Amino acid sequence: MTTFSLDDSSVFVIIGSGAGGGVLSRELASRGHKVVCLEAGPRLTLGDVVNDETEMFNKLTWLDRRMATGKPDPNFPVWGCKTVGGTTMHWTGACPRFEPHEMRALSTYGEMPDATLVDWPVTPEEMADWYDKAETRMGVTGTQGYPHLPPGNNYKVLEAGARKCGYTDMDTHNMAINSIDRDGRPHCRQLGFCTSGCAVGAKWSTLYTEIPAAEETGNFELRPGCMVTGLEVGEDGRIASVTYLSDGKSYTQKARAVSVAGNVVETTRLLLNNRSQRHPDGLANSSGLVGRNYMRHFTIQVMGVMPGKVHFYRQTHLAGVVRDERAHRPERGFAGGFLISTVPFTPEVLAKNMLTGGWGRDLTQVLDKYEYLAGMLLTGEDPPQLDNRITLHPEARDGYGLPVPVIHYEDHPNTIAMKDYAWKAGRRIYEAMGAEQVIEMGDYIPATHNMGTARMGEDPATSVCNPFGRTHDVANLFVSDGSLFPTAGGCNPTLTIVALAMRQAQHIDGELKAGRL
Amino acid sequence: MSVSRRGLLGRMAFGALLPGLGALAVPAHGAEAVSAELATSAALLNAMFPHDALDAGFYREMAARYLDELATRPEALAAHRAGLGVLDGSYIAPFVQLPEVIQRSMVAKVDQEPFFTAFLMRGAELVYRDQRAWDLLGYEGSSVEYGGYLDRGFDDIDWLPAAGGTQ
Numbered sequence: 001m002t003t004f005s006l007d008d009s010s011v012f013v014i015i016g017s018g019a020g021g022g023v024l025s026r027e028l029a030s031r032g033h034k035v036v037c038l039e040a041g042p043r044l045t046l047g048d049v050v051n052d053e054t055e056m057f058n059k060l061t062w063l064d065r066r067m068a069t070g071k072p073d074p075n076f077p078v079w080g081c082k083t084v085g086g087t088t089m090h091w092t093g094a095c096p097r098f099e100p101h102e103m104r105a106l107s108t109y110g111e112m113p114d115a116t117l118v119d120w121p122v123t124p125e126e127m128a129d130w131y132d133k134a135e136t137r138m139g140v141t142g143t144q145g146y147p148h149l150p151p152g153n154n155y156k157v158l159e160a161g162a163r164k165c166g167y168t169d170m171d172t173h174n175m176a177i178n179s180i181d182r183d184g185r186p187h188c189r190q191l192g193f194c195t196s197g198c199a200v201g202a203k204w205s206t207l208y209t210e211i212p213a214a215e216e217t218g219n220f221e222l223r224p225g226c227m228v229t230g231l232e233v234g235e236d237g238r239i240a241s242v243t244y245l246s247d248g249k250s251y252t253q254k255a256r257a258v259s260v261a262g263n264v265v266e267t268t269r270l271l272l273n274n275r276s277q278r279h280p281d282g283l284a285n286s287s288g289l290v291g292r293n294y295m296r297h298f299t300i301q302v303m304g305v306m307p308g309k310v311h312f313y314r315q316t317h318l319a320g321v322v323r324d325e326r327a328h329r330p331e332r333g334f335a336g337g338f339l340i341s342t343v344p345f346t347p348e349v350l351a352k353n354m355l356t357g358g359w360g361r362d363l364t365q366v367l368d369k370y371e372y373l374a375g376m377l378l379t380g381e382d383p384p385q386l387d388n389r390i391t392l393h394p395e396a397r398d399g400y401g402l403p404v405p406v407i408h409y410e411d412h413p414n415t416i417a418m419k420d421y422a423w424k425a426g427r428r429i430y431e432a433m434g435a436e437q438v439i440e441m442g443d444y445i446p447a448t449h450n451m452g453t454a455r456m457g458e459d460p461a462t463s464v465c466n467p468f469g470r471t472h473d474v475a476n477l478f479v480s481d482g483s484l485f486p487t488a489g490g491c492n493p494t495l496t497i498v499a500l501a502m503r504q505a506q507h508i509d510g511e512l513k514a515g516r517l
Numbered sequence: 518m519s520v521s522r523r524g525l526l527g528r529m530a531f532g533a534l535l536p537g538l539g540a541l542a543v544p545a546h547g548a549e550a551v552s553a554e555l556a557t558s559a560a561l562l563n564a565m566f567p568h569d570a571l572d573a574g575f576y577r578e579m580a581a582r583y584l585d586e587l588a589t590r591p592e593a594l595a596a597h598r599a600g601l602g603v604l605d606g607s608y609i610a611p612f613v614q615l616p617e618v619i620q621r622s623m624v625a626k627v628d629q630e631p632f633f634t635a636f637l638m639r640g641a642e643l644v645y646r647d648q649r650a651w652d653l654l655g656y657e658g659s660s661v662e663y664g665g666y667l668d669r670g671f672d673d674i675d676w677l678p679a680a681g682g683t684q
Contacts, residue, residue: 051660054642156672189666310674314669350645351566367645
């Protein structure tokens, strides 16, 4: 096992081991660069992954204290993971690409009141090549020659209903879940429990793909259980070292360069909490935009009590998709679009989700039809708003002694209009299949889709990072997670995070080899 | 003091009329008081999550677990007891003896109270994490030990109209 000394100032330090940090680690290590990856959470093995949502929620989730203002539930305002693999342990594996019109949001949608829409500084044409590479790496089904996963019950209901409603663009989706044995991992056994970590390792997760591959290079050291508390700026204005807590002790690792990939909330906290004379408002925050433009996709649900049994839990969570509403068609009354996917619930989670709508027979008459339920998840674009932001509480501290992040979020009117339309669209699908009852559920539980708080762009006055995720203000500091997204698109973010990390790695490799970093 | 005075009066007034009520209509201390507390908690849990196929013993067992959890949290226990006192204070009969429709209307009056929402959320976990509830609802749970559902019905739906291809 490779280890590096704390005094080794030649190492590239990556903070976070999920989709961004895990991929960047492997890419840099495989190009011969020395990498230390600091991960706040523990390193699980496949043996630690069980088919129990409650147990895995507690094992995977970032449960340190967070606060909220505005819409989010103060008890659980944001979802992230604290484990090696980060949110790639929890994700469903869905890998849609951003649509070109979504990467040109400002040009396509036009100016939107109270939103900070921009076009991406990376063109869709350039991204297409990186999407190809990311899909190949992850074995995304329905792309690059990888077969689709087989259709299961919940998807078959969605598909049949969608066709009756005139939709045509649907299949079992592009999933980073093995449909064939590959990459030393088995094909999907349709366990269900995708969001609880995949117990057989069919779902792509950096815990058992990128991290071991990085270790095999001999250029990589993973340090789990290491919570970064400080980024120290040297006389030359560059990050000189990274300080972290491990088992209650503080360590300082010297660094040649640093990348932060903490799934937005931790990335924001780390930047904002490292103030100095040179960076009075936090690192890389001369624009004042660190923590602002926080975006999250809405994730609303529709369930149907169907005329026959569905057993919607007997398959991958996200078992198929309808894409027809993804397009930008302003005649619907909103800009951008949304995806319609399948989703199942365990009885416990279903009951808890439905409790906001009532208790008693209203609830149990649905639960009594559990075997007959079909479920769909509707996920749509969220416009960036300057005031949706993550800040640090002035007094409250968490167990590490760090200021507690405060999540402020409100739905944009465009989002409210899209949700209203999406609920109706979902209801129509199940009604077309003869549903006895249709239940609409709101986005009480946040998705792990966190984006936008260190947006990339060309202009240092209006963005935090350059188009390669390098902060404008600090030459050797990068951001490698969804924080970079200038807009949120109408789809799951992970594939784009991976594609951007691979692209960033090539850039960093060039800069390192040219002696510019 | 685990039962409100109003609740006690209600019980005592009806104790002579309703068979089986005598055991509840005793001063609120000792084992009998705990059992009244448990009986009301179980009835409340049943009102929250009524499944005809789950018997009273099931709800009592789950309510007992909840009360055990509250035992280490004096403030929450006090709030829970105060809430039960309201439910038992109908002047008609203790909550457990009321018809479902009356229980519903009484619960509706307290369903925004913190003691209720706490019990509701934890109650959902206790009830729907139990194998007996899973068996009732038809949820099969952990599948990895059986090799998943790939060969056990993930695509066995048989009531859909013939589809024109899915891929």
